[in-house]
Amino acid sequence: MDPDKIRNVALLGHSHDGKTSLAEAMLYAGGTVDRLGRPDAGNTTFDFEPEEIKRKISIGTAIAHLTWREHKINLLDTPGFQDFTGDVCGALRAAEGALLVVGASTGVIVGTELAWQQLRARNLPTLVVVNKMDKENADYWKTVDAFKEFSPRPVAIQAPIGHEAEFTGVVDLLTRKAYAFDQQGRPKEVSLPKDLAAEVESRRSPLVEAAAETDDALLEKYLESGELSDAEITGALAKGVAAGTIVPVLCAAAVKSTGIGTLLDAIVALLPSPKQAAPVEAVNPRTEQAETLTREPAGPLGAIVFKTTADPFVGRISYVKVVSGVLTPGTQLLNAAKDQPERAGTIGFPKGKALEPATEVVAGDIAGISKLQVTATGDTLASRDHPLRLPPIEYPEQTYSAAVSAKNKADEEKVNAALVKLVDEDPTLTLEHEPITKESIVHGMGDIHLDVVLEKMKRKYGVEGSLAVPRVPYQETITSSAKAEKKYKKQSGGAGLYGHCVIDIAPVPRGTGFIWEDKIFGGSIPQNFRPSVERGVRETMEQGVLTGNPLVDIKVRLLDGSTHAVDGKDIAFKLAGAMAMRQAVMEAKPVLLEPIMDVEVLVPERNMGDVISDLNGKRGKIAGMEPSGDHMEKVKAQVPLSSMYRFPIDLRSITQGRGRYTMRFSHYEEVPAHAAQTVIAAYQKSKGGEEEE
Template identity: 40%
Template sequence: MSYSAQNIRNVCLLGHGGNGKTSLAESMLYLAGGSIRLGSVPDGNTVSDYDPEEIKRQISISTSILPVEYNGCKINVLDTPGYFDFSGEVMEALQAADAAIIVCSAKSGMSVGAEKAWKFCAERKIPRILYVSKTDEENSDYNAAFATLRDRFGKNIAPLVAPIWDADKKVIGIIDVLHKRAFEAGPKGERLEIDVPEDKKAVLDELYDSLKESVAETSEAMMDKYFGGEDFTYAEMVQGLRAGVRDLSLFPVLCGSALSGLGTRMLLDAIIELLPNPVEGRPLMGENADGELDEFVAAPGALPTAFVWKTVSDQYGKYSYLKVLSGSLKPDMPIVNARTGEPEKLGRLYQMRGKKAEEVKELQCGDIGAVTKMDKLKTGDTLCDPRKVVKLEPIPFPEPCYSVAISPKTKGQEDKIAAGLTRLEEEDQTFHWVNNAETRQMVVSGTGDMQMDVILSRLKNRFGVDAELSEPRVAYREKIRKKVEVQGRHKKQTGGHGQFGDVWMRFEPGESEELEFCEAVVGGAVPKNYFPAVEKGMREAVQHGVLAGYPVVNLKATLFDGSYHPVDSSEMAFKTATQLAYKAGMPDASPTLLEPIGELKVTVPDSYMGDVIGDLNKRRGRVLGMDPAGDGDQVISAEVPMAEMGRYAIDLRSMTQGRGSFTFHFVRYEEAPPAAQEKAIAAAKAMAELDD
């Protein structure tokens, strides 16, 4: 069935891992008739968590789509991962969604994951509903959970529910404040109406009056009516709440249990009644054909435009997930990829339900679907009608902050790893990999250790290659601190023409990082035609220092004397003589090891400042300053040796309960302290022995 934009809602489920997002999505799909059974995460049979890794780990790793058809509307539910290593999936879902449901557990209230989800939504000005899950489980406490929300967001919270407890304080039903009705869940999750308990009538009246006050504040006309003592009609209540949700002054709170179905239908009703449709969603910015940034206005009757917000590759091919922003899409339609400027033809179109793809003949404005057999498409591409090309702003993925070296357990499978990582990188834009020629390692950079563990599993299961992770080597440098003069002499007689080269070299600290080669030969002691050979010998030699084999920088090398043989001298002989001089002279020039230093910017709540700064001091970091970042956060600026940052992403998460974030970029090389030099030299020697 095809739905118009007014009857579509795109909502993403956000929150901490384990708070019940996937179970809630399953409950919505099941009670709306979209599946014949209620899937269970422990049983591994949910519609949204279909990847073998998700089933094995019992967590969501990728965002999946569950289209829920309910009361004449289509709700595209985007179930996102709650674990921070998979935050890139959340960024993608936020790009496609027009509203969010932040899921908090009745056992923990406003958890770190919910806090971060709230921040993501606030930055993007996304309307949101708060949903308190697991209200009927042991050790749950709805009142305590709601109190944490009230403390955090104050009067902006608009509770639409009042739980009904039994004698053991277990939630057995809920009161729908807006409709002034009470419900309990039937054996199959159906909504059964019950009488409002006598002891809850006063609570209902109080909550309804509070809602009326919130509605009154959404417009002057409503305010006049409220102070005039008039009651609002149901339509006016919904209109006011909807306006408050859209302008981000109201955040409705609901609750329930995904397992029993309690509260699920009420949530579905709230999504349809209170959350914006795709045409009413937040404005997007796009670059037009002239390279100017304009606001993009979504409109059903406009020329077709769609955004690729996610890519999924499997053994059957590649799916590019689309959100239609204007017009409608049909298979074989000619389009232009705004990133490349190249014309293309749309492939087959599908509606996704977990891993199941159902082919459709058209995708309407505001809807979410997928297209296949378009190998050139990448996440972040904008597909346009050739008559109006616009390039929408890319998805703001988090910077990779955790790096590990990856290698095959069986030698000779490096190409298979590279091919697998390239395919996986298409799906997950939060990790990148490089083949580092200097350290002779394949290095993968991403968000954390759990992401890396999943990458290893997928390499094995999808691409048949067993890989292992290790600490990446640090790219040190070497330099000298004093001047030396040394002779390099190469003489070899083998019968017939021999080999003869003789140079006197001066090595001293230079100004430039690059090798500075000079010649100051007097009287033709070394003919000019051998100068290039001497320079070539030096450029090869400085790739390997004498301390630990790292490249030498800031070196000035001057050829100032030497001798030659009219018959036996050659370019090769002078090149060899130069390298002999290098090996003989550099150890006497006070060589030292330089380590890479990075600029670190850590954003943490005030309460963790002491722990974070103390930890930076242990890492030989220099704190340069602190700046307030708003909302109780501080940004600490520091310079830290890269050798000390290997596990920082994991350690910071542990120190701040996941609330901290950071960026880290190389700035320069500095002389390493003696203890760090000894450690690095010993490691380099051990590695050299291993390579041999």
């Protein structure tokens, strides 16, 4: 396969704007499938996971290929719902071009804007497709005009013939030719409707001007003659698309296959091949020397894993984009990220959930490899005699967290094992064990994301889990010094128990931890019993006295005590130490500490006031604001973690999904008295209101 004949195209856009239907129509036009699948019928090539069929949305990127005009086109159908943006990142790494799909009746909405930002951040050559032209209230030119604030401003290269139910074809503004389409979406030239002739001329001018502006010589010719040849315009458009200075707009109605063949023609003519993409800087992981890869089959093997799936029955499939060299079945590979050997077993070209056997995969092409042992998404596969590591895929930080547990307590280990496997598939999913609260915390991109994780866990691994708001990992400390003396004495016939100690405690600077000092001079407590007192003190430190959370940053000194020749025992001194520690802490003005997070929120200018008000209501302290471009503002704040668990949902509501944020742990800080009392009361209630003696 000649890499010049390959096009790797990612489809992005708002959920329900018809990306999957459009991709399905292209497969049908290319003859890859013999029927036109529909998402609402659950029979598409791209949406095959049960969770996708149930929700009628794409949850993961699906890949399939077709042949058109002797070119291989790999389509990567990405999720439109923001909870699943991780798969979009992987797809964009595998693609040299993109289709931004927009609904003709809904126009430019949140998902459109977010997809545009992702594409522009990578300067990925893009075509805009105004889909669903057959729907009620469809308005192609209104949708085109809605992009007027975008940069670079998209320019129409097609005009529709008819609208809504009367949408029957398209006019190529470049050639002034009109096309109708057969049932499979293949174009057939027809006469240009007379009532469109004047509009075609007026709409053509911005297209020719945009093409002329890509080259000084063309611009000079255009200014002198007022016209360019079709070949000159096509070449200039392709040059502008590749440079990211021109974004052509086309129209289609995927469910009727109208506009599909001309869209495929535009993909072949205007979007770049893998060979036209910029060279890639790789690194030899053993020497750390840089090496430039020119995306040629003759070059050293380098392939990036951009997606991983795992199934108890099908097994593990790693989807790779071969950047350089040639990949063949049985190749002895090196996972350059982990410096571990791998072997390429079955290799195939993806067609939805299936793999069509491949004898070789050349630079620029996409394939699936089954049953790799140590390889994860983002890793580089190379040859063992020429190790190369490609730049990793960048993923957004997780923004939503929940405590996860098994519905059946006996399944806790199974749930954790299943989650580990799901984390292995999904780079935007992480699992951690919170040492203070003893909870398993799963971090993802949103509530829907985590709901789907539980559904997959049940379907794939047969265990059910439940989600809850995580407990806050509070800490406790003291604010003054205190002294306590406790004696543990028990006599019940025979040998008794005796332990007696005197301690004092004092606060130390935040972050110091626990300091133990033995200040006994002489033998009031024998040396062998003193560690027992310390163990009792440490146990109280771990359990706390207010909310069951650990005590921190305290210096404890063992000052005095006494023993009994017969009844002195380790357990008695341990209990005496615990009792003394508890009493001393209660007298040393204990307080509750909470984790404070550094939060950065990227928010549209018009929503900034509402977001700041929301953060203030969450006991946040605004640290600053600064412009971030594209009518966005960055708000910096410090906010208690306890207030952040709902923030993703609140932010989505305030900004209609346009806002995003990151947060990192900053420090622990004393909880205000009124808030602390609420936490303490809730803890006591959960313990049945019982007070320890």
